[in-house]
Amino acid sequence: MTHHGRGPRLLTALMAMALALVPAGLQAHELMPALLELDQIGSDRVEVLWRRPVVQGQPLALTPVLPDRCRTHGLPREEQRPRAVLVRSTLICRGGLRDQPVAIDGLGASGTDVLLRWRLSGTAWSSRLLRPGAPAARLQAPGNGGSSKPAPLADYLGLGFQHILQGPDHLLFVVGLLLIVPDRWMLLKTITAFTAAHSITLAAATAGVLQLPTPPLEAAIALSILLLAPEIVRRWQGGTSLMLRQPWLVAFGFGLLHGAGLAGALRELGLPKGEQVPALLLFNVGVELGQLAFVALLLLVAWLWRRRLPTPLWLRRLPGYVVGSAGAYWTLERTWVLLHPGG
Numbered sequence: 001m002t003h004h005g006r007g008p009r010l011l012t013a014l015m016a017m018a019l020a021l022v023p024a025g026l027q028a029h030e031l032m033p034a035l036l037e038l039d040q041i042g043s044d045r046v047e048v049l050w051r052r053p054v055v056q057g058q059p060l061a062l063t064p065v066l067p068d069r070c071r072t073h074g075l076p077r078e079e080q081r082p083r084a085v086l087v088r089s090t091l092i093c094r095g096g097l098r099d100q101p102v103a104i105d106g107l108g109a110s111g112t113d114v115l116l117r118w119r120l121s122g123t124a125w126s127s128r129l130l131r132p133g134a135p136a137a138r139l140q141a142p143g144n145g146g147s148s149k150p151a152p153l154a155d156y157l158g159l160g161f162q163h164i165l166q167g168p169d170h171l172l173f174v175v176g177l178l179l180i181v182p183d184r185w186m187l188l189k190t191i192t193a194f195t196a197a198h199s200i201t202l203a204a205a206t207a208g209v210l211q212l213p214t215p216p217l218e219a220a221i222a223l224s225i226l227l228l229a230p231e232i233v234r235r236w237q238g239g240t241s242l243m244l245r246q247p248w249l250v251a252f253g254f255g256l257l258h259g260a261g262l263a264g265a266l267r268e269l270g271l272p273k274g275e276q277v278p279a280l281l282l283f284n285v286g287v288e289l290g291q292l293a294f295v296a297l298l299l300l301v302a303w304l305w306r307r308r309l310p311t312p313l314w315l316r317r318l319p320g321y322v323v324g325s326a327g328a329y330w331t332l333e334r335t336w337v338l339l340h341p342g343g
Contacts, residue, residue, distance in 0.1 A: 033129070033159060036064050036104070038097060038118040038139070046070065046091040051084050053112060059085045060110050065136075067100035069093050083214065096121065103136035113159070129155040156279045160286020164294070169221055169330060170258055171294055176228035176323040178298060180235050181247050191295060193248040195288050197255025202284045205260065212260050215338040221261050222330035224254040229324030236317065259284075 035051040052059040076089040093100070097120055104114045107130060114130040116137055123141045130137060164170055177194070181187045204210035231243045243250045 033113040033115050034060065034062055034104075035115050035117070036102070038102070038116075040093070040097050040119060040121045042121055043096055044093050045073075046093050046097060048087075048089045048091055050087045050089075052087075053084050054081075060112065061106045062110055062114065063105040065103040065105050066091070067093060067097065067102070069095055069100070097139045098141065100139050101136055102139060104130055105135075107135040108132040113162070115155070115159075127155070129158070156282040157286040157289075160283035160288075161290040161293075162286075163283070164287045164290035168326075169225060170261075170291075172323055172326055173221075173225050173228070173254065173258065174291060174294060175298070175319065176225060176232065176327075177247060177251055178295070179232050179320055179323065180228065180244055186247060189248040190251045191292070193252040194255040194258075195291070197252045198259035198284060198287065201256050201259030202280055205280065210260060214261075215334065217257065217261050219331065219334040219338050220257050222327060222334050224257055224327075225323060226327030226331050229320065229327060232320035232323065236320070 034053060035049065037049040039047040039049075041047060050064060052062055054060075070091040070093040073090045073092045076087050079086040079088075097118065102116060102118075107114060110132070113132075114135075116128045116130050117125055118127075118139050119125045120139070120141050126140070126142050128137045174191075174194075177190055178187065181190050201210065228243075231241060234241055235244055
């Protein structure tokens with residue numbers, strides 16, 4: 001009886017959070033940072049790689065602002081990918097890039113970050129994460145004035161935290177888990193299993209053992225959300241199933257899928273081999289911290305809601321319908337993309 005009273009109120013508390021996760025159009029693709037890579041070869045030749053994320057079929061409106069001394073040499077080479085547009089070009093920068101400013105126009109309105117990487121002739125790679133509040137940097141050699149570092153690994157921790165909070169499909173799956181978990185001890189086991197699965201998938205991706213293609217992986221992630229919907233209804237009706245009895249086991253299995261999607265998203269940045277292992281590890285830590293923060297926020301909202309607000313039946317059941325509807329939409333959408341890659 002205790003769980004029966006707590007469950008409806010928890011469902012109601014999660015309703016607002018679940019609805020907040022599903023923006024207009026049920027767009028589920030999280031925003032990954034853009035990448036601007038500048039590789040100075042010799043005294044004035046610079047090879048450029050510019051990667052812009054694609055959101056709702058359109059590349060983000062971001063434009064690099066490069067030093068005035070740089071001029072394009074030859075024609076840029078563009079490559080269309082499912083989640084990004086890559087442009088490779090060559091610049092001639094008289095006097096090189098040292099101490100030159102670089103900025104990103106449109107970053108403030110994009111809702112994402114830009115990973116800026118550069119290498120001056122004869123030096124190691126340096127990196128900086130450009131954010132909407134700080135969209136510019138000055139290119140210096142590693143250790144010059146302390147403003148650049150060979151690899152700002154702490155930035156990948158922030159990227160992981162940001163990535164999970166900008167991924168409504170991953171978060172809605174967590175909401176679905178919370179809707180079928182009966183008590184705090186089982187909740188702890190379930191979230192721990194989900195986290196462990198992420199870590200295993202990350203280790204496999206880091207070692208190069210596991211590299212799944214993006215379209216079928218995203219379709220499987222959407223299907224995992226959809227499969228939670230009948231379990232939520234079954235719990236409403238007082239039924240039982242393996243997922244309801246052992247949600248941690250199911251969370252572990254689906255966590256492998258979700259972890260593969262997260263690791264694959266970071267790999268799309270094209271990190272150099274020397275940074276892949278620590279970057280992926282810190283990215284995963286950031287993901288788990290973001291997930292735990294999200295769960296803590298949900299539980300806090302649930303606790304406050306139980307103390308203050310009424311819980312009519314339609315409101316108690318709305319979160320389950322949100323999970324099911326979003327899962328169905330994303331499954332159809334991503335299956336269509338999988339079967340019609342050109343359209």
